[in-house]
Amino acid sequence: MYQIVEKRGLWFTVSIILTIPGIIFMIYMLATTGSPLPLSIDFTGGTLWEMRFDQPVTPGEVRQTFAQAGYQDTVAYSVGGDATDIQVKLKNLDTPAKEALVQQVEANLGTFEELSYRSIGPAIGSEVSRAALLAIALASVFIILYVAWAFRQVSHPFRFGACAVSALVHDVFVVISFVAIMYFVAGWEINALFLTAVLTVIGYSVNDTIVVFDRIRENSKRHRSESLTTISNRSILETAQRSIATVVTTLLPLIAILILGGPTLRQFMATLIIGLISGGYSSIFNATALLVSWEERSFFPRKQQTNGMSDSSAAMA
Amino acid sequence: MRNNTIWLIVILLLVGVALYIALPINHPTWLESAMPGSAEAPRDLSQLKLGLDLRGGTQVLLQAELPEGQVLDAGAMDTAKLIVENRVNGLGVAEANVQAQGEDRIMVELPGVDNPDQAVETIRSTGQLEFVEPAGAQLAGGMIINTTNHPNAVADAQAAIDAGTLEPAAIPYPDQVFQTVMTGDVLRNALPTQGQFGQWEIGFELTGDGSDQFFNYTRDHVGQPMAIVLDGRVLSAPTIQAAIRDQGVINGQFTRDEADSLAIQMRYGALPVPLSVVDINTIGASLGQASVDASLRAGIIGLVAVLLFMLLLYRLPGFVADLALVAYVIFNLAIYKIIPVTLTLPGIAGFLLSIGMAVDANILIIERMKEEVRIGRSIRLAVEAGFSRAWPAIRDGNLTTLISCAVLFWFGNTFGASIVKGFAFTLAIGVLLSMFTAMVVSRVLMRSIVATQGEKALSSRILSGF
Numbered sequence: 001m002y003q004i005v006e007k008r009g010l011w012f013t014v015s016i017i018l019t020i021p022g023i024i025f026m027i028y029m030l031a032t033t034g035s036p037l038p039l040s041i042d043f044t045g046g047t048l049w050e051m052r053f054d055q056p057v058t059p060g061e062v063r064q065t066f067a068q069a070g071y072q073d074t075v076a077y078s079v080g081g082d083a084t085d086i087q088v089k090l091k092n093l094d095t096p097a098k099e100a101l102v103q104q105v106e107a108n109l110g111t112f113e114e115l116s117y118r119s120i121g122p123a124i125g126s127e128v129s130r131a132a133l134l135a136i137a138l139a140s141v142f143i144i145l146y147v148a149w150a151f152r153q154v155s156h157p158f159r160f161g162a163c164a165v166s167a168l169v170h171d172v173f174v175v176i177s178f179v180a181i182m183y184f185v186a187g188w189e190i191n192a193l194f195l196t197a198v199l200t201v202i203g204y205s206v207n208d209t210i211v212v213f214d215r216i217r218e219n220s221k222r223h224r225s226e227s228l229t230t231i232s233n234r235s236i237l238e239t240a241q242r243s244i245a246t247v248v249t250t251l252l253p254l255i256a257i258l259i260l261g262g263p264t265l266r267q268f269m270a271t272l273i274i275g276l277i278s279g280g281y282s283s284i285f286n287a288t289a290l291l292v293s294w295e296e297r298s299f300f301p302r303k304q305q306t307n308g309m310s311d312s313s314a315a316m317a
Numbered sequence: 318m319r320n321n322t323i324w325l326i327v328i329l330l331l332v333g334v335a336l337y338i339a340l341p342i343n344h345p346t347w348l349e350s351a352m353p354g355s356a357e358a359p360r361d362l363s364q365l366k367l368g369l370d371l372r373g374g375t376q377v378l379l380q381a382e383l384p385e386g387q388v389l390d391a392g393a394m395d396t397a398k399l400i401v402e403n404r405v406n407g408l409g410v411a412e413a414n415v416q417a418q419g420e421d422r423i424m425v426e427l428p429g430v431d432n433p434d435q436a437v438e439t440i441r442s443t444g445q446l447e448f449v450e451p452a453g454a455q456l457a458g459g460m461i462i463n464t465t466n467h468p469n470a471v472a473d474a475q476a477a478i479d480a481g482t483l484e485p486a487a488i489p490y491p492d493q494v495f496q497t498v499m500t501g502d503v504l505r506n507a508l509p510t511q512g513q514f515g516q517w518e519i520g521f522e523l524t525g526d527g528s529d530q531f532f533n534y535t536r537d538h539v540g541q542p543m544a545i546v547l548d549g550r551v552l553s554a555p556t557i558q559a560a561i562r563d564q565g566v567i568n569g570q571f572t573r574d575e576a577d578s579l580a581i582q583m584r585y586g587a588l589p590v591p592l593s594v595v596d597i598n599t600i601g602a603s604l605g606q607a608s609v610d611a612s613l614r615a616g617i618i619g620l621v622a623v624l625l626f627m628l629l630l631y632r633l634p635g636f637v638a639d640l641a642l643v644a645y646v647i648f649n650l651a652i653y654k655i656i657p658v659t660l661t662l663p664g665i666a667g668f669l670l671s672i673g674m675a676v677d678a679n680i681l682i683i684e685r686m687k688e689e690v691r692i693g694r695s696i697r698l699a700v701e702a703g704f705s706r707a708w709p710a711i712r713d714g715n716l717t718t719l720i721s722c723a724v725l726f727w728f729g730n731t732f733g734a735s736i737v738k739g740f741a742f743t744l745a746i747g748v749l750l751s752m753f754t755a756m757v758v759s760r761v762l763m764r765s766i767v768a769t770q771g772e773k774a775l776s777s778r779i780l781s782g783f
Contacts, residue, residue: 050604094594095434117433117599124380124595131728139724143717150713193663196725196740200670203721207674207714211681214710242677242684249626249680250673253619257669260618262611264370264604265662272670 005233008289009300015286018278019173025180037176040189041089043129045122049088050115056083057109065108066090069101077187079263085115093119132195136172139199140165143206150210154217159294164213167279167287168205172198174278175271182270193268201275204250208243208283215239216288228295232288240284247280321768324761332644335651338362352655362654368661368739369426371609373602375433379441379592381421389421389590392524393502397588398423401440410436419731423592433599441592446501446583448534449544449551454495456544456554460487463549465497470549486550498534498543503527507583509576510566517576518568521583528563536560547582612665619669620646623676631683637762638679645675645754652746664739671747674718678755681707700763704756711755715748722748 004011026036041048051062059076066074066088074090093101098119105112144161151160175198182188215235216228223231251273258269293299338344344362352362369376381389381397394417401423402415414426430436449456449464456462461474471491478485503523510520523531535543535557544554545567555567571579624642627635649668653660686703694702722745729738 052601052603095438098434113601113603114599115601115604117597119594119597121593121595124378131731135724135728139721142720142724146717146720147713150709150716192737195728196663196737199721199725200740200744203718206717207677210713210717211710214713217709218706238688239684242680245630245680245684246673246677249623249676250670252622252626253616253669253672256619256622257612257615257666260611260615262608264608265612265666268663268666272666 002237003233004236004284005229005289005292006301008285008293011285011289012299015170015174015282018177019170020177022173022175022177022180025183026176037179038183038189039129040191041118041120041125042192043125043132043190045092045120045125047088047090047093047117047119049090049117050079051086051088051105051112052115053084053086053109053112055110057086058083059086061109062086062088062105065105066101068108069104071101092121128192132192135195136198136202139202140168143168143202147206147210147213151213151217154220156294159291160213163287163290163294164206164209166290167209167282168202170282170286171201171205171275171278174282175201175275178274179271182267188267191267193265194271197268197271197275200272201279204276205279205282208246208279209287211242212236212239212283212288213291216291229292232292236284236288243280243284247276250276321761321764324757325765328644328758328761332647335644335647338654339647339650352657365650365653366657366659367605367609368659368664369428369598369605370600370662371605371660372428373600373605374426374428375430375436375597375599377425377427377437377440377594377598378418378596379423379425380595381590382593383590390502390526393590394421394423396502397590397592400588401425401592405440422595429602433597437594437597441588441594446504447497447546448499448503449546450496450498450538451542451544451554452495454490454493456542456551457487458551458553460489460551461549462488462490462544462546462551463494464546465494466500467549468494474549495544495546499527499530501583501588503531504583507580509573509580512566512568516568517571517573518566519571519576519580519583520564520566521580522564523562531565532560532562535565545583552579552582608662612662616665616669620672623672627676627679631680633766634683634686634763637759637766638676638683640762641679641754641759642672642675644758645750646672648750648754649743649747652750653743658742658746659739660743661739663737664743667740667742667744668747671744671751674715674748675751675754677714678707678711678751679759681710682755682759697767700760700767704760704763708756711752715752718748719745 029038030036059078062076063074066076071090074088076086076088079085079087098117144158144165146161147164148157148161151157154160179188179190179194212235215238216232219226219231219235219238220228223234226234254269254273254276257265258273261269338348341363349362379401381394383389398415398417405413405415405425405427410427410430412428414424416424416426418424425437425440427433427436447464447466449462461471463469463471471488474486475488475491504527505522505524507519507521510518512518538557539559540557542554542556545552553567553569555569567579620642624639627638627642629635631638649671652658658664682703685707686699689699689702689706690696722741725737725741726745729741
């Protein structure tokens with residue numbers, strides 16, 4: 001039998017390597033911008049304006065026009081690979097200010113079509129940020145409670161809940177690591193859809209973990225004499241094909257939207273895909289391994305210990 | 318097995334009905350009028366309802382902005398919503414939508430307006446109706462004054478007059494701030510009426526709470542004038558002739574048109590609370606159409622990929638899962654039309670994600686069947702065991718997803734983040750339906766195959782994939 005749980009030292013190391021960039025990134029962002037994540041206007045308030053000009057314009061020209069009108073902090077960039085499509089980001093505008101800007105822009109650069117326009121007040125932005133944190137915390141608490149209740153017949157049901165949640169925290173940090181890289185590569189920011197992606201990943205990750213835990217629950221009843229290591233290993237192998245098949249079928253439609261669905265959903269889909277892959281990985285290699293570590297009090301077991309005996313003196317915990 | 322045949326017929330009927338509703342054809346009127354929500358307006362079942370991000374339009378979140386020290390009462394927001402609705406209807410926008418959001422917000426959706434900024438200003442522009450104590454000043458209709466609730470009314474009006482956007486008006490007391498006694502929310506109704514000599518008056522009714530307030534004030538100020546002010550502009554300054562409770566009249570030398578206009582301004586002209594735009598989101602029609610096309614194509618390709626994958630991996634059971642999945646998609650579309658669900662881009666993403674979860678339930682079941690066959694069970698028993706053994710995992714997994722959906726929905730609802738709400742809603746519908754299609758539709762289909770000659774087919778390793 002392929003021994004997955006015994007190699008958990010390796011899996012934990014992989015997970016640490018995957019999550020560390022996210023943690024470093026959050027510290028770096030906190031130090032440089034005062035916020036741990038690059039927040040979009042959904043959370044900070046501000047205006048995002050996408051315009052399609054009749055004539056090709058450069059982002060520089062647009063930025064200059066906005067600066068002339070008194071909006072020095074305007075950021076402008078091309079979108080969609082078209083020389084006529086420009087996205088502008090600036091502070092929150094009210095209607096008269098917007099109308100004045102439209103006149104100024106049309107006078108300088110010619111008429112344009114408004115592809116999309118979003119302007120959010122700063123107060124509601126910070127309210128949304130607080131609620132977002134609350135939403136994630138609430139969802140996690142409910143999930144721990146539900147998992148602990150669903151596994152109430154096994155010994156230490158709370159451990160099952162806690163391990164499922166630590167796997168999902170892992171997935172959230174993997175997603176943050178990904179966004180951190182994309183922030184430097186493509187200027188990605190955290191928006192309301194990112195929150196949706198994170199909560200979906202949480203739900204999916206727990207869903208995946210529960211399938212393995214469910215099998216451990218069942219196998220524990222059937223094979224009472226076996227150690228948790230053996231039972232967990234057996235359970236992982238028995239559910240492995242299902243795990244892989246499910247990840248593939250879930251990813252197929254998401255990849256289709258990522259490639260064909262247009263730019264609006266691209267960031268959302270990429271975040272979801274990374275999160276779901278991480279969710280599949282963590283349910284097998286983290287949640288279950290963590291459960292065994294907790295039982296045996298050993299996170300990085302040595303090679304010789306594969307007979308399922310625990311040696312608390314060798315523990316690193 | 319007769320039981321199973323009945324189930325099979327029921328499922329086929331359900332799929333047939335759902336398919337009929339889901340198809341983009343003209344449905345008979347009796348069906349459309351039997352749909353929930355059709356009492357207010359006739360429902361069109363031929364097309365799915367598309368959100369503003371797909372069809373283009375403007376979504377505005379308005380928030381009540383109270384002067385310091387004033388508390389918002391529940392009725393005020395209901396009135397504000399009603400007034401906003403009236404104004405939106407006045408714009409003549411088809412299928413506009415006004416919804417209360419949380420405690421102090423109103424969400425307005427305006428599909429396909431040409432000048433969204435102007436529309437929004439029209440909706441929220443007019444300020445508060447106030448009853449103001451003139452404090453000895455000679456106030457008359459048309460004057461602009463400062464009040465406690467609008468301390469900058471004069472300055473604002475002067476700026477607008479200077480800019481040429483407002484007709485010049487009398488500003489006799491530029492430095493004085495008049496005391497606001499009550500706001501327009503004490504009024505229940507105001508109508509032009511004719512007095513006993515045929516002269517035009519404005520009859521008004523007061524709300525239960527407003528009645529006492531109005532009575533106390535008018536009792537103490539009999540013989541003195543009271544100004545009715547809208548947006549800093551005096552509409553009328555009648556003299557209080559008696560203490561007024563429940564209902565009263567304003568009389569003067571009104572023409573019929575003047576009485577009419579004053580009554581309308583008292584009734585609808587003023588919001589009980591000022592509203593400010595806290596979030597505005599406009600999607601151009603061309604971007605919306607591009608999104609519809611792209612997501613439709615992506616959805617179909619994604620679905621076909623999933624169907625093929627299941628067929629190749631699991632053969633006959635995979636084919637059964639595919640049938641269940643097709644039924645799942647049809648049920649989903651029908652439910653979207655029945656409820657009705659307004660489809661947004663994230664909503665479509667939620668639906669596609671739920672396809673993954675619907676397939677997952679089938680995969681869990683098939684994998685279980687394979688295990689049971691491997692340990693030597695007969696096909697018939699393996700099929701039964703597959704469903705019953707897979708159920709706890711399906712149930713627990715889907716319930717945790719529903720927990721996330723509930724939290725997301727709450728979040729989206731409170732903050733007007735309808736994109737988040739749409740995603741959570743379609744995902745939740747999908748999760749619930751997927752449990753039904755996996756546990757009922759797949760099971761009935763599998764049993765039917767086993768009951769006929771399928772046992773042989775399933776036993777053959779190539780076809781079953783076991």
